Amino acid sequence: MVNLILNFFLHPLAYIVPIADRLNGWVYLILFIWIFLETAYVIFSFLPGQSVLFLTSTIAASPRSNLNLFVLFVVFLAAATVGSVVKFHRGEKLSEGSKITQEIQASDQMEKTKDFFHRNEKSSLILSRFVPFLGLLVPIIAGNSDMSFHQFNKLNFLGALLWVSACCFAGYYLGSTPFVQKYFTLIFFILALLPVLTKQLFRFFHTKKA
Numbered sequence: 001m002v003n004l005i006l007n008f009f010l011h012p013l014a015y016i017v018p019i020a021d022r023l024n025g026w027v028y029l030i031l032f033i034w035i036f037l038e039t040a041y042v043i044f045s046f047l048p049g050q051s052v053l054f055l056t057s058t059i060a061a062s063p064r065s066n067l068n069l070f071v072l073f074v075v076f077l078a079a080a081t082v083g084s085v086v087k088f089h090r091g092e093k094l095s096e097g098s099k100i101t102q103e104i105q106a107s108d109q110m111e112k113t114k115d116f117f118h119r120n121e122k123s124s125l126i127l128s129r130f131v132p133f134l135g136l137l138v139p140i141i142a143g144n145s146d147m148s149f150h151q152f153n154k155l156n157f158l159g160a161l162l163w164v165s166a167c168c169f170a171g172y173y174l175g176s177t178p179f180v181q182k183y184f185t186l187i188f189f190i191l192a193l194l195p196v197l198t199k200q201l202f203r204f205f206h207t208k209k210a
C-alpha cells in the first residue's frame with residue numbers, strides 16, 4: 001500500500017491517465033460540473049479551478065491519454081461562463097436577507113473586492129479570474145451594480161475565454177515537457193495553494209496601503 005501511494009505521487013500520470021480513459025465521455029461531464037460549481041457558488045470556492053484546467057490539459061498532452069483538448073476547452077469555457085452568470089443573478093438579489101447573503105456582504109473580502117471592482121470595473125471582470133479570490137466575488141458585485149446584463153455577458157465571456165485559453169494551452173504545451181511530467185504532483189499542489197497565497201499577498205498590500 002505504501003509503495004502504491006508513493007508511486008502515485010512520483011508518477012501520477014501513469015495512474016490518472018488510465019482512470020480518465022475508463023470514464024470515457026463521463027469525464028467531461030464531471031469536469032463541467034466541477035468548474036461550474038467552483039465558478040457559480042461561493043460555498044464551492046474551495047474546489048481548485050485553475051489547477052484543474054492546467055493539469056487536465058497536461059493529461060491531454062500525454063500520448064497515452066484519450067482526452068481531447070478541444071472538447072476540454074469547450075467544456076471549461078461553457079462551465080466558467082454559465083457559472084459566472086449564476087453569480088451575477090445572485091448579486092441582483094444581494095438585498096435579500098438570507099444567512100449566506102448576509103455573510104457575503106459582511107465579509108472583509110467583499111469590501112476589498114468592491115473597492116477593486118469600482119476602480120477597475122471592466123478590466124476586473126476580464127482579469128479577476130486569474131486572481132481566484134477576486135473572481136470569487138466580482139460577478140456578484142457586478143450583479144449588484146448598475147452594470148447591464150448585456151455588458152456583463154460580453155465581459156464575462158471574454159474573461160472566461162482568456163482564462164480557459166491561457167490555462168488549457170499552457171497545460172497542454174507545457175505538459176509534453178519532461179519537467180512538468182516529472183514534477184506533476186508538485187505543480188498540482190503549488191497551483192492548488194496559489195489562491196491562498198494570492199489572497200494573503202493581496203491582504204498584506206491592501207493593509208499596508210491603508
